[in-house]
Amino acid sequence: MSAGNAPPVGFEKHDHSACVAQALAAAEARCAAEGLRLTPVRRKVLELLLQKHRALGAYAILDLLRDAGFGSQPPVAYRALDFLAEHGFVHKIERLNAFVACSHPGETHSPAFMICRLCDAVAETQSTPAKGALGAAARAAGFHIEKTVVEAEGICPACAEKPKA
Amino acid sequence: MSAGNAPPVGFEKHDHSACVAQALAAAEARCAAEGLRLTPVRRKVLELLLQKHRALGAYAILDLLRDAGFGSQPPVAYRALDFLAEHGFVHKIERLNAFVACSHPGETHSPAFMICRLCDAVAETQSTPAKGALGAAARAAGFHIEKTVVEAEGICPACAEKPKA
DNA sequence: TCTTGGCATGTTATTTCATATCCTGTCTTG
DNA sequence: CAAGACAGGATATGAAATAACATGCCAAGA
Ligand SMILES: [Zn+2]
Ligand SMILES: [Zn+2]
Ligand SMILES: [Zn+2]
Ligand SMILES: [Zn+2]
Numbered sequence: 001m002s003a004g005n006a007p008p009v010g011f012e013k014h015d016h017s018a019c020v021a022q023a024l025a026a027a028e029a030r031c032a033a034e035g036l037r038l039t040p041v042r043r044k045v046l047e048l049l050l051q052k053h054r055a056l057g058a059y060a061i062l063d064l065l066r067d068a069g070f071g072s073q074p075p076v077a078y079r080a081l082d083f084l085a086e087h088g089f090v091h092k093i094e095r096l097n098a099f100v101a102c103s104h105p106g107e108t109h110s111p112a113f114m115i116c117r118l119c120d121a122v123a124e125t126q127s128t129p130a131k132g133a134l135g136a137a138a139r140a141a142g143f144h145i146e147k148t149v150v151e152a153e154g155i156c157p158a159c160a161e162k163p164k165a
Numbered sequence: 166m167s168a169g170n171a172p173p174v175g176f177e178k179h180d181h182s183a184c185v186a187q188a189l190a191a192a193e194a195r196c197a198a199e200g201l202r203l204t205p206v207r208r209k210v211l212e213l214l215l216q217k218h219r220a221l222g223a224y225a226i227l228d229l230l231r232d233a234g235f236g237s238q239p240p241v242a243y244r245a246l247d248f249l250a251e252h253g254f255v256h257k258i259e260r261l262n263a264f265v266a267c268s269h270p271g272e273t274h275s276p277a278f279m280i281c282r283l284c285d286a287v288a289e290t291q292s293t294p295a296k297g298a299l300g301a302a303a304r305a306a307g308f309h310i311e312k313t314v315v316e317a318e319g320i321c322p323a324c325a326e327k328p329k330a
Numbered sequence: 331t332c333t334t335g336g337c338a339t340g341t342t343a344t345t346t347c348a349t350a351t352c353c354t355g356t357c358t359t360g
Numbered sequence: 361c362a363a364g365a366c367a368g369g370a371t372a373t374g375a376a377a378t379a380a381c382a383t384g385c386c387a388a389g390a
Contacts (some may be wrong), residue, residue: 039367058347071369078348079368094259095314097347097376112299114308125302134277134317137290142308142322143279146247151314152299157307204338223376236340243377244339262347262376 012074020050023101036087041070042069046089046101055098055115057140095151097119100124110148116156123156177296185215188266201252206235210245211254211266220263220280220287258287261314265289273311281321288321 013164024047038046048064051057056064057117058077066072081099084090090099091111102111103124112127129148130138187248189212195284196203203211213229214221223228223242231237246264249255255264258277267276294313295303303310 001191037367041368073368073370075350075370076368083367090334096215101236112294112302114299114303114306114310115310116308123306123308125299125306127294128276128297129292129315129317132293134229134279134290134292134315137277138279138317138319141279141290143281143288143317144320144325145279145317146282146319147246148318149314150294150299151259151309152294152303153309153313154303154311155309160307160309165245203340206339238341239377240341240379241339248338 006112016051016053019053020047023050031087041065041076042080042083044068044070045077046084049090049099049101053101055093055096055100057096059085059099061099066128091124093151094149095153096122097122112152112155114152114154114161117153118155118159121156121158168204181216181218183216185212189216206230206241206249207245209233209235210242212276214264218266220258220261220265222261222263226264235297248325256289258316259314260318261285261287275315277315277317279317279319279321281324282318283320283324286321286323 022045026163027046028038028043030036044065045061048061048068057079058074061081062072062074062077065077070076081090081092085092085099088102090101091113092099093113093115094113100113100122104111104126110127110129112125112129113123114123114125126151127148129135129150130145134146134148136144167189177317182298189208193203193208194203203266209230209258210226213226226246227239227242230242240306242248246257250257250264253273255266256278257264258278258280259322260280265278265287269276269291275294276289276290279288279290280286288313292313292315293316294300295310299313300310
């Protein structure tokens with residue numbers, strides 16, 4: 001039971017309800033355009049991740065799904081998450097074994113994350129990992145990169161200001 | 166104690182027994198120099214990871230520890246791995262929930278990994294994630310990076326040559 | 331010396347994360 | 361109205377990680 005807190009996330013303030021509505025609408029539009037099926041469960045999972053605006057474990061999502069009247073067995077959440085992740089609506093944070101809604105919907109991108117080790121806030125940004133030393137090493141080794149995971153752990157600005165209090 | 170000649174990747178052939186022995190000796194020397202305790206279990210885990218020369222899950226290591234006469238409960242492996250990872254002798258591959266011996270012993274470094282999705286081979290190289298777009302984003306956001314996880318998934322040269330055999 | 335405290339290890343049990351498998355209902359399409 | 365694809369519900373199990381407690385060792389300090 002690691003519930004309870006509602007630590008602010010993203011790193012900046014913003015009009016959250018609008019942000020959620022807009023992202024959901026964008027997802028629906030894209031699914032319609034591409035023939036993807038944004039079913040009730042999938043939509044609900046995306047909505048939950050957008051609303052919470054933080055990384056959630058599959059079982060936390062499952063609890064919320066149950067509260068919303070959906071199935072509450074692990075595969076329900078994992079299947080929805082697989083779909084959403086496969087199409088770029090959400091990302092998995094390997095470091096946390098958790099999922100977060102994408103902050104850059106629509107654009108194909110190679111995401112990078114900044115994860116606060118104190119409050120677990122997660123911010124998404126873009127990365128170009130194959131352009132630097134890693135890309136050079138891959139070419140030299142004959143390795144073909146298909147996907148990259150880039151996750152930076154550290155301290156978010158909010159936590160940096162209140163050192164311990 | 167640097168292996169100066171070897172390229173920064175692990176997809177190539179090499180004199181493996183020498184490589185294991187040298188790395189173990191280097192680890193022992195460094196522990197002696199820094200007052201770290203490379204106990205039998207810790208040494209064995211490092212030796213196993215060096216010998217297998219691939220990423221191993223904690224429970225796979227545990228099986229090998231059992232065969233070698235050590236304790237066989239999860240904490241035994243996890244504690245040894247924690248020690249080794251904390252001091253940079255091994256790295257955790259988040260993507261695989263597995264551990265691999267460090268290829269650049271001694272030097273402080275920010276590792277990056279290339280992981281073959283077909284054969285699970287892992288090669289370690291250096292990365293400078295904080296120097297590129299990620300670093301810029303972190304500065305802009307006021308995020309203080311302490312550690313980065315960089316893991317590229319793709320196809321290794323060996324698997325690229327045998328398309329499906 | 332004795333003892334006390336830190337530390338590594340062993341052991342048991344539990345929690346947390348993820349997948350395999352089977353079955354049912356609902357569309358779609360010929 | 362079949363036949364097939366696919367989403368989702370349910371049960372069960374596997375895999376990864378940690379909590380909590382107990383024992384033995386050794387070195388500093390009384
Ligand atoms: Zn994204
Ligand atoms: Zn924080
Ligand atoms: Zn390394
Ligand atoms: Zn391979």
